[in-house]
Amino acid sequence: MTDPIQRTGLRSEFWKSIPLEKLTQPEWEALCDGCGKCCLNKIEDDISGEVFLTRVACRLFDDTSCHCSHYQGRHKYVPECIVLTPATVEQHSYWLPRTCAYLLVWQNEPLPDWHPLLTGSSDSVHQAGVSMIGQTVPEFNVDDDDWEDHIIEEPV
Numbered sequence: 001m002t003d004p005i006q007r008t009g010l011r012s013e014f015w016k017s018i019p020l021e022k023l024t025q026p027e028w029e030a031l032c033d034g035c036g037k038c039c040l041n042k043i044e045d046d047i048s049g050e051v052f053l054t055r056v057a058c059r060l061f062d063d064t065s066c067h068c069s070h071y072q073g074r075h076k077y078v079p080e081c082i083v084l085t086p087a088t089v090e091q092h093s094y095w096l097p098r099t100c101a102y103l104l105v106w107q108n109e110p111l112p113d114w115h116p117l118l119t120g121s122s123d124s125v126h127q128a129g130v131s132m133i134g135q136t137v138p139e140f141n142v143d144d145d146d147w148e149d150h151i152i153e154e155p156v
Contacts, residue, residue, distance in 0.1 A: 055152050
């Protein structure tokens with residue numbers, strides 16, 4: 001599998017000591033573990049505010065690679081796609097997956113032992129069974145009213 005995220009030339013263990021807003025762009029991108037969960041459509045309970053992951057993936061999600069098929073131009077096709085930045089992590093923290101490195105670093109928590117920055121392999125997230133590789137259905141195949149039928153428990 002090809003890793004579109006460059007994980008070389010980064011400061012050693014940068015996520016432990018450098019605030020999110022001071023990361024270089026390559027460091028920011030390297031925090032992404034490639035699980036694909038941010039590309040899943042979510043359901044938010046109107047009363048409790050609880051957010052549920054579904055296996056219904058964004059129309060641009062490629063579940064054979066766990067990457068966006070049009071990452072650079074995704075807003076042209078999916079205008080509502082959220083751009084996560086150091087300034088927006090807190091605002092979007094309620095819908096980020098529990099294992100998301102952006103969330104964990106923001107909360108001063110350690111990265112999971114399967115994270116590619118720790119293992120040196122972009123496949124470690126898939127080998128740990130944490131990614132959505134091969135587990136999604138495209139949103140254009142599921143009516144919005146049926147998303148509830150596709151709620152999943154988040155792997156840890």
